[in-house]
Amino acid sequence: MEYITEVFKLDKKFPFTVFKGKGFSAEAVKSGKVYMHNHYCLEINLALSSGGTYYIGDSSYPINQSDIFVINNYEYHYAANFSDDMELMVIIFDPELVWQNEEMDYLYIKAFYEWKDGFKHRLSGDAVSSDISDIIFEMEREWNEKATGYQLVIKSLLLKLLALLYRRFEETSKYSEKIMRFQNEYIRIIDAINYIDKNFKETIALKELAEMVHMNQNYFSTYFKNVMNCSVSKYIIRRRLKHACLLLATTEDSIIEIAAASGFENVPYFNRTFKKHIGMTPGEYRNSANT
Numbered sequence: 001m002e003y004i005t006e007v008f009k010l011d012k013k014f015p016f017t018v019f020k021g022k023g024f025s026a027e028a029v030k031s032g033k034v035y036m037h038n039h040y041c042l043e044i045n046l047a048l049s050s051g052g053t054y055y056i057g058d059s060s061y062p063i064n065q066s067d068i069f070v071i072n073n074y075e076y077h078y079a080a081n082f083s084d085d086m087e088l089m090v091i092i093f094d095p096e097l098v099w100q101n102e103e104m105d106y107l108y109i110k111a112f113y114e115w116k117d118g119f120k121h122r123l124s125g126d127a128v129s130s131d132i133s134d135i136i137f138e139m140e141r142e143w144n145e146k147a148t149g150y151q152l153v154i155k156s157l158l159l160k161l162l163a164l165l166y167r168r169f170e171e172t173s174k175y176s177e178k179i180m181r182f183q184n185e186y187i188r189i190i191d192a193i194n195y196i197d198k199n200f201k202e203t204i205a206l207k208e209l210a211e212m213v214h215m216n217q218n219y220f221s222t223y224f225k226n227v228m229n230c231s232v233s234k235y236i237i238r239r240r241l242k243h244a245c246l247l248l249a250t251t252e253d254s255i256i257e258i259a260a261a262s263g264f265e266n267v268p269y270f271n272r273t274f275k276k277h278i279g280m281t282p283g284e285y286r287n288s289a290n291t
Contacts, residue, residue, distance in 0.1 A: 051083025
């Protein structure tokens with residue numbers, strides 16, 4: 001199966017969107033015309049009706065009416081629709097909309113990155129109260145009507161939604177041994193991850209990152225890949241491409257300027273890397289973003 005990184009062309013000032021989707025059809029699944037994808041945004045789905053399966057990472061979940069799905073910006077996933085009636089309300093937003101690297105802000109998105117046996121990706125519809133689904137419907141209405149101040153209203157609703165999901169997350173069963181192990185492993189390299197996120201435009205040496213978390217280079221490289229499901233170099237590339245996509249969609253800077261501003265050493269390498277991961281050239285992406 002193919003694995004690709006999709007890019008949502010979100011507004012730089014308000015990186016958010018909401019829409020309805022139906023996933024891949026049964027025919028597409030049967031013929032193998034499906035693919036796993038991830039993206040640089042966080043995703044929340046509300047199942048409006050039953051009749052499908054959600055594949056997230058190495059897990060699969062039945063899609064039942066009123067289920068909530070939360071997917072982070074690293075996990076590959078896709079929804080398979082085995083009923084013509086199955087439909088999802090999809091919310092996409094950049095984590096920077098709610099998280100400014102403050103400790104309390106992280107609680108808003110904790111359920112996307114930390115899992116428990118009772119809440120990993122999916123919150124069963126039986127556990128979803130009407131206040132959660134009502135917030136999602138109100139967000140869709142505000143987004144479609146775009147009345148004065150709609151962005152303020154949507155952000156306040158999003159924060160409330162995330163706070164309620166956090167509450168449900170904390171109220172579920174205790175962390176399993178597997179999840180506790182993952183969290184402890186992640187904490188060991190969090191300083192290196194934060195450094196990459198803040199300095200991706202610069203040349204980043206593997207040795208520097210390894211020393212930052214008190215590991216040797218070979219061990220750090222293997223450890224990082226086991227925890228993050230990608231190599232250090234691939235993580236850095238993803239972060240640079242996210243920034244490049246933003247500049248392509250929101251500025252008139254030249255491709256040369258954008259490549260340099262995103263941490264790529266030369267334009268040919270930037271073009272090859274962009275096409276490989278995004279599926280189109282930087283120029284094609286810019287044209288599609290402006291149409």
